[in-house]
Amino acid sequence: MDLGSLTVAIVVGLLGALYWVLKRVNEWVYESKLGEERRSRLPPGDMGWPLIGNMWSFLRAFKSGRPDSFISSYVKRFNRTGVYKSFMFGSPTIMVTYPEGCKQVLMDDEHFIPGWPKATLKLVGRKSFVGLPHEEHKWIRKLTAAPINGHDALCVYLKFIEEIVVSSLEKLSNAGEIEFLTELRRLTFRIIMHIFMSTASEAIMEELERVYTNLNYGMRAMAINLPGFVYHRALKARRRLVEILQSVVDERRAGKRRNGASKGKDMMDALLEIKDENGRSLTDEEVIDVLIMYLNAGHESSGHITMWTTVLLQEHPEFLEKAKAEQEEIVRNRPPGQKGLTLKEVRQMDYLSKVIDETLRLVNISFVVFREATSDVNVNGYLIPKGWKVQVWFRNVHMDSEVHSEPKEFNPSRWEGPPPKAGTFIPFGGGSRLCPGNDLAKLEIGIFMHYFLLGYKLTRVNPKCPLRYLPHPRPIDNCLARITKVTPQAK
Numbered sequence: 001m002d003l004g005s006l007t008v009a010i011v012v013g014l015l016g017a018l019y020w021v022l023k024r025v026n027e028w029v030y031e032s033k034l035g036e037e038r039r040s041r042l043p044p045g046d047m048g049w050p051l052i053g054n055m056w057s058f059l060r061a062f063k064s065g066r067p068d069s070f071i072s073s074y075v076k077r078f079n080r081t082g083v084y085k086s087f088m089f090g091s092p093t094i095m096v097t098y099p100e101g102c103k104q105v106l107m108d109d110e111h112f113i114p115g116w117p118k119a120t121l122k123l124v125g126r127k128s129f130v131g132l133p134h135e136e137h138k139w140i141r142k143l144t145a146a147p148i149n150g151h152d153a154l155c156v157y158l159k160f161i162e163e164i165v166v167s168s169l170e171k172l173s174n175a176g177e178i179e180f181l182t183e184l185r186r187l188t189f190r191i192i193m194h195i196f197m198s199t200a201s202e203a204i205m206e207e208l209e210r211v212y213t214n215l216n217y218g219m220r221a222m223a224i225n226l227p228g229f230v231y232h233r234a235l236k237a238r239r240r241l242v243e244i245l246q247s248v249v250d251e252r253r254a255g256k257r258r259n260g261a262s263k264g265k266d267m268m269d270a271l272l273e274i275k276d277e278n279g280r281s282l283t284d285e286e287v288i289d290v291l292i293m294y295l296n297a298g299h300e301s302s303g304h305i306t307m308w309t310t311v312l313l314q315e316h317p318e319f320l321e322k323a324k325a326e327q328e329e330i331v332r333n334r335p336p337g338q339k340g341l342t343l344k345e346v347r348q349m350d351y352l353s354k355v356i357d358e359t360l361r362l363v364n365i366s367f368v369v370f371r372e373a374t375s376d377v378n379v380n381g382y383l384i385p386k387g388w389k390v391q392v393w394f395r396n397v398h399m400d401s402e403v404h405s406e407p408k409e410f411n412p413s414r415w416e417g418p419p420p421k422a423g424t425f426i427p428f429g430g431g432s433r434l435c436p437g438n439d440l441a442k443l444e445i446g447i448f449m450h451y452f453l454l455g456y457k458l459t460r461v462n463p464k465c466p467l468r469y470l471p472h473p474r475p476i477d478n479c480l481a482r483i484t485k486v487t488p489q490a491k
């Protein structure tokens, strides 16, 4: 071997050794602490590179438009164990990707607590639900969830939602080219603001909605707090949200001092007046963090799913016709003199409900949720060590061809027949942290679709527009489109 070839062989050998060492740093640092016996029970997987772990492959998969390739690379390398070790968002992590395992983690409050990345917690607030201890979470959740999702609440909100949907569609149909997603986010934001802060001025509402967009983009971005980076902008957005909401809290508290307790006008009043059995009320920080969380959770996902339901139906005329026929039937069967929808009618939208479920399954707006193990737990025969993070991969459950056949196809008919097996359809999560806005969200989408299907058409400017998957799946043009009225003659 000449000197040149020898040098090349040495360099290749050294690089190979360096690669081998670097790929094992996270294993040595985090697994060696577990001891041999516990280590041997870890699931298979790959702990990635020092510091960044598997974040690079995760972001590459999502940013290249093939989000499912991230988990499928684990399945290919380590088989369908449904539980894999990894290193994500700065922590050793177990990813759970199969229905029974996801259900087990979601239902088990004794061994799992929320485990969102520190960077996300900084954005949502340490006093929001994801940062609260179990008892406080239960207390504030009880106060806020029933008034949003109960039958009586939905009856009250229905009229308001209907009004705002009817007027928005009318306005949008005269607006020319619009970003359909942006408009729907505005619409759903108005609804959640009405529930939580009904007296907020138009200016506050508009600024809050704008600032939330930046907050959201930072939710699943790399936590790089440097000017120009998405996460930096998101932190700035959070500071602005706190400022705005603090001024509203100050105003309300001053009003209460002047006029005494209000008669529970909206959820913000309820949060300001709540007391636990020891007479403790919420601090400003707690009220603001709960508001930031609800206002955000309460409009982003519903806005996106409403857009996708409309887009997917338009792309599948056979399903659109069926959904439309159902809405026409509802109107035909309406007693004379009745104006507008009733909750009973919304509950009769059986086919539309399947369309919405199929949209939730296919779009995977919340593709993963985060937990942390509070003690050693067994899942599918593997160890989740105490203190490790756990990711519950809803997206994988919904897109696994062994759980849902032809998972990439939009096919509402798959929901005909018996209800899905537990854990196989979990767009709203489960257990004590099940989304408290699930019925409200479906009501909003149902009402929008009712009026849209009966009177409007969406024409996209770029129907083949590429998608962005983080933080939520959306066309990169925010669904640039025209909404036009469909007159009976033009049908």
Ligand code: HEM
Pocket: 129, 130, 141, 148, 192, 293, 294, 297, 298, 299, 301, 302, 305, 360, 365, 366, 369, 370, 426, 427, 428, 429, 430, 432, 433, 434, 435, 436, 437, 438, 440, 441
């Ligand atoms: C299509 C719409 C929606 C989807 C797909 C969705 C999805 C989810 C999911 C998956 C979770 C569980 C998170 C976890 O387990 O850690 C969740 C929690 C939550 N959602 Fe929703 N959501 C939607 C709409 C709403 C609405 C309209 C509201 C507001 C009323 C809302 C408020 C919340 C809150 C406050 C939590 C935290 C619950 C807790 O930790 O106890 N969501 N949502």
